[in-house]
Amino acid sequence: MFKKGNPYGTHRVIEPKGVLPQPALKVDNTMEIYDNEILINVQTLNVDSASFTQINDQAGGDVEKIKEIMKGIVAERGKHQNPVTGSGGMLIGTIEQIGPALEGKTDLKVGDKIATLVSLSLTPLVIEEILTVRKDIDQVDIKGKAILFESGIYAKLPSDIPENLALSVLDVAGAPAQTIKLVKEGDTVLVLGGGGKSGLLCLYEAKKKAGPTGKVICWAHREASLATVKELGLADVCIAGDATNAIEVYEKVMEATDGKLCDLVISCVSRPNCEMSAILATKDEGTVYFFSMATSFTKAALGAEGVGKDVNMIIGNGYTKGHADTSIQIMRESKELRDLYTRLYA
Amino acid sequence: MFKKGNPYGTHRVIEPKGVLPQPALKVDNTMEIYDNEILINVQTLNVDSASFTQINDQAGGDVEKIKEIMKGIVAERGKHQNPVTGSGGMLIGTIEQIGPALEGKTDLKVGDKIATLVSLSLTPLVIEEILTVRKDIDQVDIKGKAILFESGIYAKLPSDIPENLALSVLDVAGAPAQTIKLVKEGDTVLVLGGGGKSGLLCLYEAKKKAGPTGKVICWAHREASLATVKELGLADVCIAGDATNAIEVYEKVMEATDGKLCDLVISCVSRPNCEMSAILATKDEGTVYFFSMATSFTKAALGAEGVGKDVNMIIGNGYTKGHADTSIQIMRESKELRDLYTRLYA
Ligand SMILES: NC(=O)c1ccc[n+]([C@@H]2O[C@H](COP(=O)([O-])OP(=O)(O)OC[C@H]3O[C@@H](n4cnc5c(N)ncnc54)[C@H](OP(=O)(O)O)[C@@H]3O)[C@@H](O)[C@H]2O)c1
Ligand SMILES: NC(=O)c1ccc[n+]([C@@H]2O[C@H](COP(=O)([O-])OP(=O)(O)OC[C@H]3O[C@@H](n4cnc5c(N)ncnc54)[C@H](OP(=O)(O)O)[C@@H]3O)[C@@H](O)[C@H]2O)c1
Numbered sequence: 001m002f003k004k005g006n007p008y009g010t011h012r013v014i015e016p017k018g019v020l021p022q023p024a025l026k027v028d029n030t031m032e033i034y035d036n037e038i039l040i041n042v043q044t045l046n047v048d049s050a051s052f053t054q055i056n057d058q059a060g061g062d063v064e065k066i067k068e069i070m071k072g073i074v075a076e077r078g079k080h081q082n083p084v085t086g087s088g089g090m091l092i093g094t095i096e097q098i099g100p101a102l103e104g105k106t107d108l109k110v111g112d113k114i115a116t117l118v119s120l121s122l123t124p125l126v127i128e129e130i131l132t133v134r135k136d137i138d139q140v141d142i143k144g145k146a147i148l149f150e151s152g153i154y155a156k157l158p159s160d161i162p163e164n165l166a167l168s169v170l171d172v173a174g175a176p177a178q179t180i181k182l183v184k185e186g187d188t189v190l191v192l193g194g195g196g197k198s199g200l201l202c203l204y205e206a207k208k209k210a211g212p213t214g215k216v217i218c219w220a221h222r223e224a225s226l227a228t229v230k231e232l233g234l235a236d237v238c239i240a241g242d243a244t245n246a247i248e249v250y251e252k253v254m255e256a257t258d259g260k261l262c263d264l265v266i267s268c269v270s271r272p273n274c275e276m277s278a279i280l281a282t283k284d285e286g287t288v289y290f291f292s293m294a295t296s297f298t299k300a301a302l303g304a305e306g307v308g309k310d311v312n313m314i315i316g317n318g319y320t321k322g323h324a325d326t327s328i329q330i331m332r333e334s335k336e337l338r339d340l341y342t343r344l345y346a
Numbered sequence: 347m348f349k350k351g352n353p354y355g356t357h358r359v360i361e362p363k364g365v366l367p368q369p370a371l372k373v374d375n376t377m378e379i380y381d382n383e384i385l386i387n388v389q390t391l392n393v394d395s396a397s398f399t400q401i402n403d404q405a406g407g408d409v410e411k412i413k414e415i416m417k418g419i420v421a422e423r424g425k426h427q428n429p430v431t432g433s434g435g436m437l438i439g440t441i442e443q444i445g446p447a448l449e450g451k452t453d454l455k456v457g458d459k460i461a462t463l464v465s466l467s468l469t470p471l472v473i474e475e476i477l478t479v480r481k482d483i484d485q486v487d488i489k490g491k492a493i494l495f496e497s498g499i500y501a502k503l504p505s506d507i508p509e510n511l512a513l514s515v516l517d518v519a520g521a522p523a524q525t526i527k528l529v530k531e532g533d534t535v536l537v538l539g540g541g542g543k544s545g546l547l548c549l550y551e552a553k554k555k556a557g558p559t560g561k562v563i564c565w566a567h568r569e570a571s572l573a574t575v576k577e578l579g580l581a582d583v584c585i586a587g588d589a590t591n592a593i594e595v596y597e598k599v600m601e602a603t604d605g606k607l608c609d610l611v612i613s614c615v616s617r618p619n620c621e622m623s624a625i626l627a628t629k630d631e632g633t634v635y636f637f638s639m640a641t642s643f644t645k646a647a648l649g650a651e652g653v654g655k656d657v658n659m660i661i662g663n664g665y666t667k668g669h670a671d672t673s674i675q676i677m678r679e680s681k682e683l684r685d686l687y688t689r690l691y692a
Contacts, residue, residue, distance in 0.1 A: 008626075008653055010593055018591050020622055022652045122652050153654040174651070245364050247356055276366055280354075290643070290661075297636070297643045297661060305520070305664030306368045306468050307354055308499040313661035315636075315643060318651030 002099060005034030009149035012124055014078070021079070021149070022122035029078035029124040029147070035101040036150040038108065040093040045120065045140045046167045048089040051082035052138040067130040070140065074127050081121035088120030089138070090171065091146060092163060102150065115170050116146070117153040117324060137164065137345070155324035161331055165338070168345035169327045172198035174316060175268060175291045176205045176330060177323035182264055182289055182314075183209035190253060190262045190281050192243045193269035194218035194235065195225025197345060198291055202266050203234040204330055204337060217256055219243055221269075232336045243269045246276035253281040267292050275299040282311045291316035348445060351380030355495035358470055360424070367425070367495070368468035375424035375470040375493070381447040382496040384454065386439040391466065391486045392513045394435040397428035398484040413476040416486065420473050427467035434466030435484070436517065437492060438509060448496065461516050462492070463499040463670060483510065483691070501670035507677055511684070514691035515673045518544035520662060521614060521637045522551045522676060523669035528610055528635055528660075529555035536599060536608045536627050538589045539615035540564030540581065541571025543691060544637055548612050549580040550676055550683060563602055565589055567615075578682050589615045592622035599627040613638050621645040628657045637662035 005011045011034060013019060014026040021027050033039050047055070047070075059065035074080055081088050095112045108114065116123060124147040132141040148154060155173075157166055175198040183189055189206040193199045195218065207216045218235035220226040226240045237256045241248055253261060261283040267274055272294040279300070282288050288311055290300065300313050331338045351357045357380060359365060360372040367373050379385050393401070393416075405411035420426055427434050441458045454460065462469060470493040478487040494500060501519075503512055521544040529535055535552040539545045541564065553562045564581035566572040572586045583602045587594055599607060607629040613620055618640040625646070628634050634657055636646065646659050677684045 008593075018593060020592055020649075020653070022649065023622075118652055118654065119648060121648075151654045153651075246366055247354075247364060276369075293644055293647065295643045297641045297646075298639055300643075300661050301639065301664060302465060302467075303366075303368065305499075306464055307366070308464065308497045308665055309663075310666050311663065313663060315646050315659035315661060317655075317657065317659055318647060319654055320656050 002033065002035035004101070005036045005099070005150065007036065007150040009122070012147070020122070022119065025077065027078040027124050029074070029126050031126055031145045031147070033097055033099050033147065035099045037099045038095060038102070038148040039097040040091070040114070040116070040146045040148060041096045042091050042093040042125070042142055042144045042146050044092045044163070045080065045142060046090045046092070046171070047080070047138045047140060048082070048085070048087040048120070049138055050085045051087045051089065054082060054084050056135065063133050066133055070130065071127050074125050079121060079123055079125050086121065088122070090167065091116050091120060091123070092157065092167065093146060096145070113157045114154045115157055115167060116148055117155055117170060117173070117319065123147065123152070139164065139167070153319055155328070158328055161328060162346060165331065165342055165346035166328060168197070169331055169341060170324055172201060173323040173327035174318040174320060175266070176201035177320045177326040178289060178291070178316065179205040179266060180209055180326065181320065182287060184263070185209065185211045186213040187263040188215045188217070188257055188260065190217040190219060190265045192219045192265065192267045192274055192278060193221070193292070195220035195222070195229055196268055196270065199268040200229070200234065200337065200340070201327060201330055202268060203229065204334065206266070207234060215257070217253065217262070219249065228340065232340070243277050244271065244273040246280050249277035250280040262286060264289065267295065270294060272296065273299070276303050279304050279309055279311060280307065282309065284310050285312070287312040287314060289314045289316060348379065348381035351382045351445070351496065353382065353496040355468070358493070366468070368465065371423065373424040373470050375420070375472050377472055377491045377493070379443055379445050379493065381445045383445045384441060384448070384494040385443040386437070386460070386462070386492045386494060387442045388437050388439040388471070388488055388490045388492050390438045390513070391426065391488060392436045392438070392517070393426070393484045393486060394428070394431070394433040394466070395484055396431045397433045397435060400428060400430050402481065409479050412479055416476065417473055420471050425467060425469055425471050432467065434468070436513065437462050437466060437469070438503065438513060439492065442491070459503045460500045461503055461513060462494055463501055463516060463519070463665065469493065469498070485510065485513070499665055501674070504674055507674060508692060511677065511688055511692035512674060514543070514687060515677055516670055518547060519669040519673035520664040520666060521612070522547035523666045523672040524635060524637070524662065525551040525612060526555060526672065527666065528633060530609070531555065531557045532559040533609040534561045534563070534603055534606065536563040536565060536611045538565045538611065538613045538620055538624060539567070539638070541566035541568070541575055542614055542616065545614035546575070546580065546683065546686070547673060547676055548614060549575065550680065553580060561603070563599065563608070565595065574686065578686070589623050590617065590619040592626050595623035596626040608632060610635065613641065616640060618642065619645070622649050625650050625655055625657060626653065628655065630656050631658070633658045633660060635660045635662060
């Protein structure tokens with residue numbers, strides 16, 4: 001007999017009561033599933049980069065100490081949520097058991113290999129043993145199990161893409177999928193931080209959707225990133241500069257768009273204080289899509305008001321329907337991007 | 347001869363260079379206008395509530411000390427930006443001079459009485475004398491001057507609404523105007539914090555737009571606020587509870603909507619940690635409009651991903667076209683709301 005679970009996993013929250021598994025300090029990681037849960041035999045944890053850096057620092061780079069810290073986190077919280085950064089990561093594993101309440105509701109079957117697309121910071125986890133720590137790409141192979149809640153999102157791993165590459169691409173999958181939804185034919189689109197991991201995928205999809213009558217502008221920081229974008233032909237206009245300098249961004253984008261500014265600005269810069277650049281570069285009634293986690297809500301809200309800009313500002317939801325397929329599809333379509341991602345992030 | 351100014355007022359920034367007037371530490375408050383500026387003879391400052399509370403505390407409630415602190419801020423920064431809270435407020439005044447470059451571009455003329463709708467935190471200001479401090483409604487009458495930049499937004503004060511009432515309503519004008527843009531006929535709309543200053547105006551407009559086939563739900567904290575909403579007939583369903591308890595909000599909204607959830611959720615709660623409540627109460631592909639300045643960008647972005655919710659999340663821009671007129675119009679249309687606002691906020 002299976003116990004009845006809540007779709008969001010609130011039945012696993014030990015403390016504090018009333019919250020969801022992500023903000024919870026401790027979740028129940030007993031590996032006996034509820035009727036709407038999925039049990040995963042875990043192969044690899046892809047630890048969030050902020051979290052892994054912190055653990056690595058705390059361990060002074062010592063692999064055995066890293067293992068100890070990671071096991072300690074899971075022992076205390078029942079999930080791999082870094083207590084300093086609050087963040088988690090993703091995992092790869094194989095389906096071991098599916099709760100009966102999910103029959104007919106899920107396309108998964110026992111034996112499927114998946115990547116979870118919900119954060120490790122809310123995923124009940126048990127680590128039996130840590131096998132390998134790959135410090136250069138924040139990945140850790142383990143022997144262990146995890147639970148996926150009914151509302152938890154995942155992607156079946158494709159057979160034609162190496163697992164490490166798939167993991168890296170899936171990490172930023174929300175950005176290109178949202179780009180497809182937001183760009184219309186003929187649009188002028190600016191990607192701030194266009195030379196980074198998420199930015200490149202945004203440029204790629206923006207160019208496809210905007211089409212030959214559109215204009216895609218890449219703003220990057222280092223000339224090297226810009227060179228890559230130019231080489232791959234991912235943008236119609238390439239500009240290098242500091243995206244925190246709002247006036248410079250505004251003036252250069254005015255120039256590049258004959259004073260018309262952009263229908264859509266996507267902010268993928270990993271640093272704070274880029275809100276005003278994104279807002280000023282947008283047309284009245286245009287849209288700013290903030291994918292960067294360094295975005296400040298109040299700086300965006302008061303900033304737009306301060307300059308009297310009637311722009312639509314969107315918070316980058318890490319999830320949108322079909323986002324995993326979209327990002328993996330890019331790796332199939334573009335050999336150039338696949339080679340680049342394999343070199344940089346896999 | 348007038349000097350040529352930048353529309354955003356960057357020509358007045360003294361330090362640091364390259365930023366806009368709002369993030370600037372010091373702006374030039376010489377009251378000699380550039381060619382695209384407007385000089386205002388200031389009558390009343392409506393200090394932002396967070397800022398006024400801080401100043402009042404620092405002054406131990408002493409009016410003379412409050413005056414001293416306020417003059418000190420302006421002497422140091424050239425604008426009334428509270429160094430602790432970072433925030434400003436609004437002002438009322440009379441147009442004294444209009445730069446020649448604005449001729450034909452502005453509907454203002456010398457002698458018009460306006461409220462500025464851009465923050466005092468970016469408005470060059472000189473205080474010659476502080477006349478009266480009205481501590482209960484954060485308003486301060488002064489003798490002084492201010493500059494409005496070309497991009498600065500304002501509202502002409504209506505002749506049929508008392509000035510103090512107009513100021514209070516204009517403070518939250520963005521919320522009802524955005525509500526009109528977002529609600530469609532037949533929509534189910536939830537307003538979290540619906541009993542507050544901005545929430546009531548949102549309820550009013552949501553009910554008009556959603557029409558008889560729609561459903562408007564008010565979530566309030568205190569029973570007293572709920573009673574007001576019920577009495578004025580501003581919502582179809584009224585629920586009292588703590589909006590930070592996401593599970594309770596989700597369950598009660600499920601019940602109130604026969605399990606369908608909401609097309610639009612508007613968050614007007616003045617406290618943090620309401621992101622998950624708003625997200626869970628929204629239908630897949632529905633919209634969350636975050637008006638509250640207590641919203642956390644990362645909590646919203648990671649929270650939606652964590653529960654696999656494909657919702658559109660919007661940052662509440664304080665400005666949208668026509669927002670001032672919209673909010674003032676409500677005071678003309680609804681005698682009940684006008685009486686209530688006069689009692690509470692004017
Ligand atoms: N919403 C979500 O669900 C979600 C999911 C994953 C990641 N994210 C966020 O997305 C952001 C980007 O992630 P990512 O993986 O694409 O990071 P990334 O590969 O490190 O890219 C960051 C980019 O920012 C650029 N940059 C840094 N400082 C700059 C400056 N001053 N001016 C202009 N550009 C600057 C870098 O440019 P150069 O290459 O030229 O130096 C780089 O291309 C991060 O903030 C991350 O938190 C969000
Ligand atoms: N985006 C912008 O441009 C802009 C402009 C102005 C203001 N704002 C923001 O909008 C928000 C609301 O402003 P306001 O003037 O409407 O404030 P307000 O009149 O103080 O209303 C706040 C409401 O929040 C409710 N509340 C407080 N704690 C609650 C809880 N735990 N559960 C449920 N409800 C709770 C209160 O309910 P009760 O009445 O039942 O106690 C009250 O009705 C503020 O955060 C403000 O910063 C934004």
